[in-house]
Amino acid sequence: MAKTTIDVTQGILRDVQSEIGKRVGMLPNLASERTKTLRGRINGAKATVSVCPYCAVGCSTVAYTDSTGMLLDVEGNPESPINAGHLCPKGSAIFGMTVNDARWTTVKYRAPFSHRWEERPLSWAMERIASLIKTTRDETFVREWNGKRVNHTRAIASLGGATFGIEENYLLGKLMHSIGVVSIENQARI
Amino acid sequence: MGRGGATAWVPDLANADCILIQGSNFAEAHPVAFRFVMQAKERGATIIHIDPRFTRTSALADIFAPIRSGTDIVFLGALVSWLIENKRYFHEYVSAYTNASFVVRQDFQDTDDLDGLFSGWDAASGSYDTTSWDFERDAQGQIVTDETFEHPRCVLNVLRRHYARYTPEMVENTCGIPVATFTHIAEILAANSGRERTTAFAYAVGWTQHSSGVQFVRCSALVQLLLGNIGRPGGGIMALRGHADIQGATDIATLYDLLPGYLPMPSALRTESTLAEYLASNQKKTGWWANMPKYVVSQLKAFYGKAATPENDFCFSYLPQLIGDHSMLPTTFAMKDGNVRGYFVIGQNPGASGQNAELVRSAMERLEWFVNIDSFENETSSFWNREGADPSTIATECFFLPAATVLEKEGTMTQTSRMLQWHDKALEPAGTSKTDLWYFYELGKRLKALYADSSDEKDRPILDMTWEYDDPDEPGEPGEPSARKVLQEINGYVTATGEQVASFADLKDDGSTASGVWIYTGVFPDATTNRARSRVGDDSTSLGWGWAWPANRRTLYNRASADPLGRPWSERKKYVWWDETKGEWTGVDVPDFPKTKAPDTPAIAGASGMDAHSGADPFIMLAQGRAQLFVPAGELKDAPIPAHYEPLQSPIHNALYAQEVNPMMRQWRRPDNRYNDSPHDYPYVLTTYRITEMSGIMTRYIPWLAELQPEAFCELDPELAVEKGIRNGEYMVISTALGEMEAKALVSGRMRPLRINGKRVHQIGIPYNYGRMGFARGDSPGELIALSMDPNVSIHESKSLTCNIRAGRRAPLATPDIEMAVPAQMRTTIGESVAHGAQ
Amino acid sequence: MATGFFTDTTLCIGCKACEVACKQWNELPSDGFSFTGDSYDNTVELSGTTWRHVAFVEQIAATPDGVEDRWLMSSDVCKHCENAGCLEACPTGAIIRNEFGSVYIQPDVCNGCGYCVVSCPFGVVDLIDSLGGTAKYSTANLQESRLDASKTALAHTGGVAGKCTLCYDRQTLGMVPACAKACPTDSIQFGDVATLRERAKERVTTLHARGETSAQLYGADDIGGGIGTLNAFFLLKDRPSVYNLPERPVLPSTRQPDGYAAAAVIAVGLAIAGWAIFRSA
Amino acid sequence: MNDEKPLLKAPHWGANVTTYLFLGGIMGGLGLIQLLCDPRDESMRKLRRTTRIASFLLAAVNPPILISHLGRPERFLHMMRIVKLKSPMSVGVWGLVLYSGAAGANMVRELAQSGVLPSWMRHFAPHALTFAQAVLGAFTAGYTGVLLSATAVPLWAAGKRHIPAASISSGAASACALASLLSVIEGNHEACVKTERLEMVASAVEFAILMDFRRVSGDYGKPMFEGPRAEKFRTVTLIGGIAVPIALNLLGQILPLPKPVDAARTVVASVLTLLGGYVLRETFIESGKASAAVRQTAISQPT
Structure with missing residues (x-):
């Protein structure tokens, strides 16, 4: 299918106002200020090309971030010959892998016989792991x-x-x- | 066929005239790639789906044939037989490009002679002496051939005899596919192959995860070679791999028996103590692999830099040696038996998706320390806190290192068509998350520091390994590694100047070049060009998008898309051909052949390397340059020609041979790995699969996906449901000798009982996406599957099993008895002493 | 120029990418996690927070013949009717027809009266409950700093009506709606409605020629009942009711004259009777 | 596909909307009664005053009830940003606003005339408002029916004539019952006789409409006329709310009962009528929900 391009009519509602007026009654089509200024949130956002992390088809994605580095949206990259902008449900949910309340973003440690995870500094953990590797290696x-x-x-x-x-x-x-x-x-x- | 990757480029499926999907739920597992199947269908192609279940793929296929799980070789073998008997194979292709005309040694004996075994079987060692699986040679050592196909021992006739009993009736009685359906499919395949037309095959883990997994794929290659569909547009065998970088992880080989670039790991089971011995035991004299020393030496230079010199064998001795099978399954048993002390699990979740998942989790209790790198808490990371476990008895010291997601880092992943694609970094990692690269780099730096003062020879590899990847673009954060620098090393450079190497043809065996992964050489051909980051696609082969190894080829063995004289087989299927005027190969793809080697170039008898191949031998990676209908000695362990064996756990006896199961399949008969030995108690066939909406832990925590398939379920046919009193939407229990799991019943006519040899066989299916954590959760069939594996690549069998079912819920899990007696002779102390070999 | 969707169910593979892409773009929560046992359909229906919904219809022959079995899949969506019941019913003017001809709910205007819900003959629109107060929704993957009515498509405090906006905000940037973009097999096609209609009619001709005689369009032409054409129309492989679509939808407002007239007759009658009773001595 | 799967969305409305419709009906009916009262007659003047005050009070309590059902109550005033003739909800709200105005002005006049308020305030309401309140009253009572019938809910849609007609007649009957009740309390027996007569007529009309609805609605009407909900409807509305009050009122008209007994009879009859009127609205709403869940009637919708 050829890529569909849309003729964007910027004059909000003016063209259709009169006809709709006939159909619906008086003053039916009153756009709010929000509506009048509505634009997709990725307008002007930074676009970064990435790859879907799920299956091995290798769909190309575009991630949009705002000026603060906050992730706004992830979608298929239309330039890719593999996916041409399309994504499967998992690919469409990539955003939710990065932005997710359930995600663990701190180093956690569970001591022997402990019943819980506790947070530890990254450098501590790296040092501890390196020394465990060394001890185990040297002994075996x-x-x-x-x-x-x-x-x-x-x-x-x-x-x-x-x-x-x-x-x-x-x-x-x-x-x-x-x-x-x-x-x-x-x-x-x- | 000589390379570890799919032969075709995914979008090329759109050029097929027929697509046979078997062992893959294509539309569900790879919806985006399936759009090319749909495009082919819209252009008139016939789509055939063969699967135990009527799936979303079946719904879109023109023909669906239900098959009993694990019997694919009977079906494919019957196709081979049908093609040969009816002379419907592509004669010119078969005679020119395959070893059909080679004459097999006189002492080779087939399964029909030995009732399911090939010659050379040694019952004592449980393995084959494969000497007789070879070709007859003349006095000069040249293989004897018969281009007329009349010699009774030429490969084509060996195949004809081998598959003579693989008849349509056998298919009906073994697979459950009616004779009429089989012949209909065979006709369609034959009609859509040849000069003018091509048929593509697509498979996935539905074929590989079997005790004879490699042979399933081999058998499909037989059919495709007979039909002349390899190396041609709209043809090939599309391996649909499951994970984003699974191809990359195979190419780079975080696999025990491989070094990056499909170089075998040195093994103490052979004599490979020195570089010379290693090359002697692995290098092929003819074909492309004759270049192996260049790749090995360049890799050692990449690993150990200046320390690697000709005098010290380029530090070859730094590489550890194998002493057996160190793959995941034997390692799990070794862990359970207390022989593994430290374990890294990175972005994988064997505690839910592993087979015999409880064995995995309980084995981990024996670890001293355990490091998990992931983005979400998972069944593996918190194995000590699982249902039925008592943390106060578990001594393992556990670390969870938060991983950056793909959007939070840059780097390269290799997709299923061997294409490398670079991804940029979109945002900073959340919280204290770090990239996997950072963790490995940091560990390496810390180990170097810990060993800095050592003079022990054993610590030289750590001290000598080159480890300079600081990112110059991240000056604010010293120690951030640069993926670009790593990729440059993977590509390779001239050791004297540090200049990038442009092609693997430029690699040397004298230490003047370094290259981490020779097959990837060319991806970073100069200091500033990252071809994995190429982003100009087109409607054809998109050579400007990404970079596919080898040398950016889309379709492998594409020399075969031209006839022996170098002309396209047909105008319609024009792809790569010999341009007489320019004196070179040309076409829409990068020719997978020496560019200026004319089609009429004769093979030089006794020569080494590529000179041993003629200009009409397309399969450059193989010793003879011809595709192997018959695989000669040493390449596969269990069969030179695929033969049907029943799955280890099957309700049916092998109708073809007295030998029930693959004689070489690996089994572990231990109390913690019980098989369903009595078919009577486990009368139903169980198959596992994945669903579109879910992956694993990477999706179970995403609400948008979790709501689509919120809970583990089990699909079964209405007849069986009525018989067992199981109601749709309510809980049911599935049990094997190993244990039980529960799932919600999904009763559907899409599952249907098959009639196998007059016996009614019910199949049930359970998705392999769930675990006990996340928003979408449930038991995993991993709880039911005892470990067993294919002898060639150590893959487990999880697609065809047996089970019993009942309505209701399972009992709560009890504290596992980790002291459960495993008799001494069953314990695994070292890598399993199963012979390993080059793939 | 009106834009819309042509959903060609003969190409649908039931992957539900449309559902997810829609939720991601429109920052919608999940509707909860419950297994229905109804084929592969666990989202059940379009809702205030599910704006694309894939229906699964298993048509399995009783005898294992392997020929007649069908598993129909179809991605349902707001129809963006030429004469829209919800739009006519909305007492606040929150529902408008925008410059792309789509029926759009302005979440900052809607007061959640629920009248549009009962006025949709296709059962599309629904109210969004308060997101904070119920355990029904999971907002785990919404950007917390955007959980603010002024920034997101739906007011995050809920209490308003929700349905497909035909990605109005994307269209203002010249972008294709999220579902149509994601759809791997082009089952969902987006574009100028007139062009889509022509394409759909050609497609039906092609399918009929291939012997798929049950292929039919839904809403490409006047669907009757005063609704007119649908800007989001469908190509179905079976009768509409099989997909849970009304065979004979009716625009609710067409019933008003009768209603007012009946009420007036009774009112006048009672007034006369009352006059007789009250004004008699 | 699951055959039980609903096609349409069920109304989100509950007791508050039921109450709103019920009170709206009474309010409208009172508007009619205040017009019928002949101010030259003392008892009628008293009745007019009572009904005007009651109707204004109802007009005052109804908006909060309506607002309480909104998902975003603070946005009630958004209904005032437009007038949409095709939306019964929109015109209904405007009708309610206008009715409140008329009823308010008429009440002020009553209170000014009776000396509660300064007498100059009686000029607030010209005589035309008496008629206007009646017309607006008829509209508000009728619109509560159109509000339901101009929807996709099959039961309501099938009752596109019956429901508005039943609503207005039930509203009138309930208004008469309330007026009777208030008159009894005030000791205005003469007025009570008239309101009871009118109530009998309105109830009889309502009964006939409902019976006809049952006859013609077929499958669409089943959620209302069959099953457990129908039981309550039959008992409380048809028998308890229509038949019994008619009988009691007839009794009152025919038999000269002692005053306290007669007053008790009026109270019982009125309360029953009011209860029946409430349950009628409740039946409409609740059966509407059930009707929306019936897939078959949604597939082929009433014209």
């Missing part, structure tokens, strides 16, 4: 197996990758291989 590192050099640890495993980018996969793989982790898996298997 295997240099040889059946007389062959293996240089690995089987006590650390990693799962994930299909939902984040190739740069992230690359860095994760490079890091894990250098640590000696062999159980590196992602959803591609699943």
